[in-house]
Amino acid sequence: MEKLIDYLLHFGSLNDQQIAFIKKHATELLLNEGDYFSEAGKVANRVGFILDGIIRVSYYNKNGEDVTRYFIDEDNFVVDLNSFDNRIPSSEYVQAVTECKLLVFSKKSWEDLSHTILGWDAIVAKITSKGLLQKIERISPLIAEDATTRYLTFLDRYPGIANRVALVFIASYLGITPSSLSRIRRSI
Known part of the structure; x- marks a missing residue:
């Protein structure tokens, strides 16, 4: 309280x-x-x-x-x-x-x-x-950002969330598919 x-x-x-x-x-x-x-x-x-x-x-x-x-x-x-x-x-x-x-x-x-x-x-x-x-x-x-930049911005803005929620929700928020998000995560 x-x-x-x-x-x-x-x-x-x-x-x-x-x-x-x-x-x-x-x-x-x-x-x-x-x-x-x-x-x-x-x-x-x-x-x-x-x-x-x-x-x-x-x-x-x-x-x-x-x-x-x-x-x-x-x-x-x-x-x-x-x-x-x-x-x-x-x-x-x-x-x-x-x-x-x-x-x-x-x-x-x-x-x-x-x-x-x-x-x-x-x-x-x-x-x-x-x-x-x-x-x-x-x-x-x-x-206005590309998918990789959107993900990096997400990590910067929501540092405590990325490891706590399902990737499918993050992908949905970023406007990309879960497989695209997986590729981006592997490349960075």
Whole structure:
């Protein structure tokens, strides 16, 4: 729980009473590898903070291929924000690719935090902004680079992920086949 509180304090101040209120609303969730945190076609109804493990966000393209959009690791929030905020069915899957331990807030708990803690919405806005910037930084370079450079960039950006997730997910994220990724890994 302290990891979550430390993270939140980077984005705003909270007093002891507010911290206790946050702790009261969080529940621990364990996901096995392959379990979904939220699924396409369903409305996202919870926000998680990853204490341990890696989650990937993916979708199926028009050819029915599973495409990894990005990974989320420890000390980050995970939520399908559009689905959660707008109460619409998600178009993405949010799936554990390792065993994961999270602190989770239900939609009602999240709203209670918003209505009770002065400054909560500002903290959430700063966290959301940081997350969106990270997403842009991760995706933008991948568009113009060749496959080897994309893989090297991935290793640089996600040093703790490459050896923890299946190569098929990394290949999907990089937009290449698993066999191409194997060839690239052998050549470097």
